Structures are given as C-alpha cells and as structure tokens.
Amino acid sequence: MWFMDSRLVRRTRRWQPAVRQALCFGAAILAVWASTAVADPAGGGSPTAAPAKAATAVDMRPYTEHISGTEESFDMVPIPGGTFTMGSPGDEPGRHADEGPQHAVKVDPFWMGKHEVTWDEYEIWNFNLDIQRRKVLGEQPTKRDKLADAVTRPTKPYTDMTFGMGKEGYPAICMTQLAAKKYCEWLSAKTGHYYRLPTEAEWEYACRAGTTTAYSFGDNPDDLGQYAWYYDNSDDQYQPVGKKKPNPWGLYDMHGNVAEWCLDRLDSDFYAKCANNKLTVDPLNRPTRLYSRVVRGGSWDDDPEMLRSAARRASEKDWKMQDPQIPQSIWYHTDAIFVGFRVLRPLDEPSTEEKQRYRADPAQLE
Amino acid sequence: MNERRSRATASSPTRREFLKASTTAAAAASVAGSLSIARSAYAAGSETIRIGLIGCGGRGTGATSQALHTKGGVKLVSMGDAFRDRLESSLANLKKDKVIAGRIDMPEDHRFVGFDAYKQVLGSGVDLVILATPPGFRPIHLAAAVDADKNVFMEKPVAVDGPGIRAVLEAAKKAKKKNLGLAVGLQRHHQNHYIETIHRLQDGAIGDMVTARVYWNGAGVWVRPRKPGQTDMQYQMRNWYYFNWLCGDHIVEQHIHNLDVINWLKGTHPARCQGMGGRQVRIGKDTGEIFDHHAVEYEYEDGTRMFSYCRHIPGCWNSVTEHVHGTKGSADISSGVIRTAGQAPWRYRGKKNNPYQTEHDDLFAAIRSGNPPNEGEYGAHSTMTAIMGRMATYSGKMVSWEEAINSNLNLAPEKYAFNAEPPEPHVAVPGQTKAF
Numbered sequence: 001m002w003f004m005d006s007r008l009v010r011r012t013r014r015w016q017p018a019v020r021q022a023l024c025f026g027a028a029i030l031a032v033w034a035s036t037a038v039a040d041p042a043g044g045g046s047p048t049a050a051p052a053k054a055a056t057a058v059d060m061r062p063y064t065e066h067i068s069g070t071e072e073s074f075d076m077v078p079i080p081g082g083t084f085t086m087g088s089p090g091d092e093p094g095r096h097a098d099e100g101p102q103h104a105v106k107v108d109p110f111w112m113g114k115h116e117v118t119w120d121e122y123e124i125w126n127f128n129l130d131i132q133r134r135k136v137l138g139e140q141p142t143k144r145d146k147l148a149d150a151v152t153r154p155t156k157p158y159t160d161m162t163f164g165m166g167k168e169g170y171p172a173i174c175m176t177q178l179a180a181k182k183y184c185e186w187l188s189a190k191t192g193h194y195y196r197l198p199t200e201a202e203w204e205y206a207c208r209a210g211t212t213t214a215y216s217f218g219d220n221p222d223d224l225g226q227y228a229w230y231y232d233n234s235d236d237q238y239q240p241v242g243k244k245k246p247n248p249w250g251l252y253d254m255h256g257n258v259a260e261w262c263l264d265r266l267d268s269d270f271y272a273k274c275a276n277n278k279l280t281v282d283p284l285n286r287p288t289r290l291y292s293r294v295v296r297g298g299s300w301d302d303d304p305e306m307l308r309s310a311a312r313r314a315s316e317k318d319w320k321m322q323d324p325q326i327p328q329s330i331w332y333h334t335d336a337i338f339v340g341f342r343v344l345r346p347l348d349e350p351s352t353e354e355k356q357r358y359r360a361d362p363a364q365l366e
Numbered sequence: 367m368n369e370r371r372s373r374a375t376a377s378s379p380t381r382r383e384f385l386k387a388s389t390t391a392a393a394a395a396s397v398a399g400s401l402s403i404a405r406s407a408y409a410a411g412s413e414t415i416r417i418g419l420i421g422c423g424g425r426g427t428g429a430t431s432q433a434l435h436t437k438g439g440v441k442l443v444s445m446g447d448a449f450r451d452r453l454e455s456s457l458a459n460l461k462k463d464k465v466i467a468g469r470i471d472m473p474e475d476h477r478f479v480g481f482d483a484y485k486q487v488l489g490s491g492v493d494l495v496i497l498a499t500p501p502g503f504r505p506i507h508l509a510a511a512v513d514a515d516k517n518v519f520m521e522k523p524v525a526v527d528g529p530g531i532r533a534v535l536e537a538a539k540k541a542k543k544k545n546l547g548l549a550v551g552l553q554r555h556h557q558n559h560y561i562e563t564i565h566r567l568q569d570g571a572i573g574d575m576v577t578a579r580v581y582w583n584g585a586g587v588w589v590r591p592r593k594p595g596q597t598d599m600q601y602q603m604r605n606w607y608y609f610n611w612l613c614g615d616h617i618v619e620q621h622i623h624n625l626d627v628i629n630w631l632k633g634t635h636p637a638r639c640q641g642m643g644g645r646q647v648r649i650g651k652d653t654g655e656i657f658d659h660h661a662v663e664y665e666y667e668d669g670t671r672m673f674s675y676c677r678h679i680p681g682c683w684n685s686v687t688e689h690v691h692g693t694k695g696s697a698d699i700s701s702g703v704i705r706t707a708g709q710a711p712w713r714y715r716g717k718k719n720n721p722y723q724t725e726h727d728d729l730f731a732a733i734r735s736g737n738p739p740n741e742g743e744y745g746a747h748s749t750m751t752a753i754m755g756r757m758a759t760y761s762g763k764m765v766s767w768e769e770a771i772n773s774n775l776n777l778a779p780e781k782y783a784f785n786a787e788p789p790e791p792h793v794a795v796p797g798q799t800k801a802f
Binding site for chain 2: 167
C-alpha cells in the first residue's frame with residue numbers, strides 16, 4: 001500500500017474502520033462549527049448534528065460534505081431562494097450587449113460550493129483514486145460506491161492538465177462541461193446528495209448576493225484585488241481557492257481565479273425572451289449544440305470587466321486547440337486553462353424527470 | 367459573439383493591441399515574400415498536393431485534417447493502416463469536418479490494410495505522405511517514402527533504437543539531396559511563444575546557460591486490454607504503447623518534446639548521460655515492459671547539464687515543462703517567461719497559435735515556394751537523446767552519444783505478420799540488462 005496516493009491513505013491505513021469512521025465524523029462536526037462562523041445568510045442558528053438536511057429554506061445551514069472512502073471534503077453554503085434582476089444596466093462600464101435586457105428572475109433555494117472544485121476532489125474521480133484505494137486496502141465497495149463506480153469516468157489526459165500551475169488546493173481546470181456534469185453525477189452517487197452545475201441564473205444570483213452593483217463589493221474595480229485573482233495580480237496563473245475575501249453570502253472566488261461552468265447555452269436572444277415575462281422562474285437555456293456554453297465570473301487571465309457579476313463568456317472550439325487527435329477528447333479543453341466549476345445542491349431534490357433537464361445532453365457527446 | 371471573449375485571440379484591451387497588430391503585419395510581409403519567390407510545381411497553390419496517410423490513429427487523423435486545412439490545392443487520396451477498423455473510423459471522422467470533406471477522394475481500392483499498406487500508399491500516386499504509425503515503423507516507412515520521391519510529414523519520435531536512428535539520418539540526407547520536404551511533428555518549433563523565447567535566450571537574455579530542467583510527469587496514457595482470440599502480434603500492435611519495439615518507452619514517446627527544446631536552444635545534442643528508473647505502479651495486466659518513471663542527467667559537450675524527469679503515475683506532482691538557468695537569470699521556456707535579477711520578468715504576450723496547424727501551414731507553404739524544409743536531423747537527434755536516456759535507465763550505466771547512436775541493439779521483430787511472433791516483453795533490470 002506504500003505506493004498509494006498519500007492523501008487517501010495517510011492516517012486511515014493504520015486504523016480499524018470503526019475508529020476511522022468515528023474520527024472522520026468528529027472532524028466533520030468541527031468543520032461545520034468552523035464554517036458556520038464564516039457565513040450564515042439564512043439567519044444564524046447553531047450547527048446541528050445533520051446540517052446537510054433541511055426541510056425548508058430557513059432550516060438550511062452550511063455543511064461539510066465528506067467524500068466517503070477518501071480524506072477529502074468540501075464546504076457548502078446555503079443560498080436562500082429569491083428574486084433578483086439578472087443582467088447589467090446599459091450604462092455599466094465594460095458591459096456587453098448580451099448582458100441585457102435586464103429582467104426579473106426567481107430562483108429556488110440551494111446550497112452552493114463555498115469554493116471552486118479543487119484538483120484534490122476532482123482527481124479522485126478523474127483518476128479512479130477511490131477505486132484504487134479500495135483495492136489496495138482490500139475494502140469492499142459500499143452500496144454508494146457501487147453506484148458511483150457505474151458513472152463514466154474520463155480517459156487519461158495525454159499531458160499534464162495543471163500546466164505546471166500547482167495541484168493541491170488549486171482549482172481543477174481544463175474539463176469540458178460534460179466532464180464537470182459527470183463529476184457531479186459521480187459526486188451525487190458517492191454522497192447520496194444531489195449535486196449539479198448551477199444554471200446561469202443561479203450562478204449570477206449567488207454571485208450578486210443581493211447586490212445590484214457591477215461586482216458584489218460595489219462598482220469600483222480598484223477594490224477588486226481584495227476579492228479576486230485577475231490579470232493584474234495573479235502572476236499569470238490560477239491561485240489556491242479561498243485566499244481572498246468572500247462575497248456577502250460567504251462564497252469565495254466568484255469573481256476571478258477560474259471562470260465557472262454553468263449549464264446554459266449562450267445565445268443573444270434568451271434574455272430578451274425572458275424579459276417578455278413579468279418574472280421568469282428558474283430559467284435554463286438548455287444546450288442543443290456543443291458550442292457555445294456559458295462560463296461565468298472571469299478568471300486569473302482576465303481584465304476587471306470580465307469579472308463583473310453580469311459578464312458572460314462562451315465556450316469555443318479553440319478551447320481544444322492543443323488536442324492534436326481526431327476525434328478530440330470529449331473530456332478535456334486543453335486550452336481552457338482558466339475554466340473550472342463549483343457544485344450546487346438544490347434544497348428540494350428534483351424528481352427523476354426534472355433531473356433529465358440538467359443531465360449530460362446528446363449534443364455534448366457528438 | 368465568442369471571439370470578443372478570448373484574451374488570446376480577440377479585440378479586447380489596449381495592452382496587447384500593439385503586439386497583435388505588429389505580429390499581423392509581420393505575418394503579412396512573410397506571406398508576400400514567399401509568394402514572390404514561388405516557382406515550384408505547386409506554386410501559389412495552383413497545383414494540387416496529393417496526400418497519403420500511413421497510420422490512421424488519432425494523431426494521424428489529426429495531422430491529416432491539419433494538412434487538409436492548409437492553403438492551396440490539397441487532396442487526401444489514399445490511406446493505409448495495419449487494421450481495417452482504424453482506417454475506416456479515421457476516414458469517417460475526417461469526413462465529418464465539412465471544410466475538408468470535399469478534399470477527400472477515397473475509393474475502396476485506395477484503402478490499404480496490413481503491414482505492407484505503406485508500400486501501396488506510396489505507389490498510389492501521392493505527392494506527400496503523413497507517417498503516423500507507432501514510431502517503431504518510422505525508419506522503414508521514411509526510407510521507402512524518400513526512395514519513392516515523396517515529401518514527408520512524420521510524427522515524433524522517429525525511431526526506437528540506434529539502427530533506426532541511423533536509417534532515419536540516412537534517409538533525411540537523401541531527402542535533402544532530392545529537394546523533398548521533410549517535416550517532423552515536434553510542433554514546439556512552430557509555436558510562437560517557444561520561437562520568441564528561444565530566440566531571446568540564444569541572444570543572451572540570461573547570459574550563458576548553466577543547467578536545464580525538463581519534465582513530462584503525468585498520469586500515463588490509455589491501455590488497450592487483450593481481447594480473446596488476438597494473436598500476440600495483434601495484441602501488441604493494438605496495445606502498442608507498452609512494447610519497446612513499437613513505442614520506445616514513454617521517455618521516447620512523450621518526453622522527447624521536452625528534451626528537444628533544450629537541444630534546440632543549445633543547437634546540439636548531449637554527449638553522454640546516466641540515470642535511473644523503474645516500474646513502481648505499472649504492475650497490472652496489459653502494461654507490457656515499459657518503465658513508469660525515469661530520471662536522467664544529461665551532459666552536453668561544453669559541460670552544461672540537463673536534468674530530465676518523466677513519470678506515468680496518477681496522483682503525483684505533475685509538470686510538462688522546460689526550464690533553463692543561466693549566468694544572469696532563468697527562464698520557463700514552456701510558459702514564455704524570462705527572469706533576470708533586478709528586472710521585471712519578460713513574458714511572451716504576442717499572438718498564440720495552434721502549433722499543430724502551423725507546422726502543416728509552414729510545410730505546405732515551403733513546398734509550394736520551392737524551398738522545402740528538412741527537419742530530419744534534429745528530429746533524429748532529439749529522438750536519439752531520449753533513446754539514450756532509456757539506455758541509461760535500463761542499463762544503469764553511463765552512456766555516451768557514440769555508444770548510443772552506434773548501438774547495434776535492434777528492437778524490431780524478425781518478421782512483420784500477424785501470425786509471426788513479436789519480441790517477448792522483458793522488463794529491464796538495471797545493472798543486468800544490456801540496453802545498448
């Protein structure tokens with residue numbers, strides 16, 4: 001077992017399963033205490049023994065999700081449902097026409113990843129580290145492990161997808177939207193909680209966190225350095241997640257670091273269609289083709305205007321420029337070294353039919 | 367609406383406008399220059415260059431697509447592969463691209479299958495062949511292509527052993543005499559930020575070079591497990607990455623790119639090397655005989671050292687990069703960054719390009735201009751550099767360039783046929799294995 005990934009094996013290998021579980025549980029409780037102190041937009045309250053469960057929006061608490069059979073975990077922050085104005089006003093500096101017309105949108109309550117998904121979490125799935133660990137430790141898969149094992153995993157990348165920018169604690173990048181969606185499917189099976197990518201509306205709502213300014217901290221790009229990694233302060237590469245100030249709802253790196261996948265397709269008339277309604281509820285512009293799909297928030301490689309709450313960017317063919325094979329991989333955007341994602345979990349788990357709306361679509365698999 | 371978003375290509379702000387504009391002007395000037403001297407049979411695209419593909423895997427298909435995207439008349443007229451299914455899926459994938467579908471003319475009798483398919487492709491009325499089989503076949507295919515007076519684009523690496531390298535060098539010389547184009551798929555030579563950074567370093571940006579560090583540390587590549595009913599030869603040909611007579615080990619198949627960058631910078635190849643390596647996690651079925659890690663110390667004739675690392679192990683620190691340290695500073699060539707004491711770092715901020723497309727644009731334009739390129743020698747020397755590293759890690763000995771390139775250790779099978787026996791896989795044991 002000495003050749004296993006140290007992150008997965010360290011500490012656990014010497015302990016009996018019961019002891020190990022008890023310790024993990026203890027660690028989770030401590031983590032919940034810690035994260036509750038940071039942000040609790042749902043209105044205070046003390047951490048509960050089962051914070052990942054909530055009947056209504058007011059019961060939602062921050063929680064830490066442990067990825068079973070590994071040493072990795074991630075934090076989720078409750079985002080109360082509500083109504084907001086999506087898009088930017090015509091006079092916002094740096095604005096592009098596709099950010100309008102502004103329109104009223106209502107979204108249902110959800111939890112959102114406090115941070116962008118890191119390589120530490122992503123590679124468990126990408127490189128089968130969980131399966132490898134079970135093999136080495138001689139452990140039997142749990143019922144959830146078996147469900148998770150049934151989710152498709154990517155082929156190995158030919159080259160190093162960190163591009164020398166660092167791994168532990170850094171955001172995962174260069175995945176296609178399909179890969180990000182499949183990761184969410186795997187994570188859902190593994191944890192028993194339904195995770196998916198955010199819609200563009202959910203993303204902007206969470207990013208704005210009740211604000212109507214260009215950024216969630218105001219309109220002045222001079223303040224950006226306190227909240228975000230972008231072209232002028234990133235030293236030409238992504239940075240570890242969670243090192244800047246969070247937004248008012250406790251989410252880190254919504255502006256900058258890596259741009260984040262949303263579920264929507266980007267076309268110029270969707271906002272106009274929505275604006276015909278007095279209020280659009282949970283909009284999703286479902287993709288029908290491979291390109292273009294939305295990433296949000298801007299990145300370490302962008303200037304301030306691309307980091308604005310309303311700014312949109314579209315995926316493009318050139319994001320696979322350095323994949324020299326035909327057919328090109330469906331799993332990697334070799335040139336999107338500025339694109340990652342974060343996960344979302346709706347308060348109310350959707351029905352099987354509703355989940356279809358968010359699933360990997362045929363266009364992606366062309 | 368997409369293009370405005372891309373920092374690399376688009377119209378956003380000021381900072382990069384100047385560089386972009388000047389790069390475009392330079393490109394326009396060079397096009398004009400090449401047209402004015404164009405006088406060959408393919409001049410100005412008036413004549414169609416007929417292409418044959420030998421080796422229809424993912425890379426061969428990609429290279430063919432790029433060749434068909436170049437300017438001027440081009441047509442894909444024949445294909446060859448050891449396996450029928452690989453050929454057909456390659457053709458089907460190429461035809462999906464509407465831009466090039468009209469440049470493909472592939473009747474049944476121009477699709478050749480088996481070990482001798484390359485001969486049939488060469489005899490099918492082509493002007494240029496793309497050689498993209500596993501590298502073990504490259505020396506044979508190149509020699510035959512040059513003998514048949516064909517222009518060649520060949521993928522890296524260009525051989526897997528000393529005898530193969532010598533054959534490639536011989537063929538490259540012949541190609542030069544015949545004024546045939548010979549390009550090698552070491553695409554960094556056609557990648558803007560590499561070209562600019564190397565030029566600055568050669569102009570003394572960091573003084574004299576002292577050491578270099580190069581890496582291809584990754585998770586490894588695909589495995590194609592054995593299927594029932596396959597002969598040993600069929601199995602090895604499908605799962606070729608793991609057998610040295612076909613692949614040369616990952617130090618040759620992948621790490622060549624990084625070693626090649628320092629050879630390019632130095633303008634020469636190392637004089638000797640020693641190293642260590644092994645198979646730590648590559649213990650499953652279907653993983654043949656290649657190592658999963660190598661660390662090699664190379665020495666150039668002037669005493670400069672190059673430290674080289676390559677690994678195929680998931681879940682470790684990864685890097686695919688080239689770095690150089692000099693008397694006045696250092697550079698990350700792979701990122702296009704040069705650092706000198708007391709000064710703000712220089713960073714490449716020019717136009718990014720798709721080097722896989724540019725290498726074909728450059729080749730076809732040069733053939734049409736009547737001044738075809740010959741990249742055979744540096745392609746062979748960089749391949750040999752990687753093979754010499756493998757000889758060092760397999761044997762555990764110091765290996766000199768002369769010993770390596772004159773080695774008579776031939777990895778090829780005695781006979782190429784699906785019912786013939788391929789070489790028996792044998793994992794090297796340093797200190798015992800004769801590796802050169």
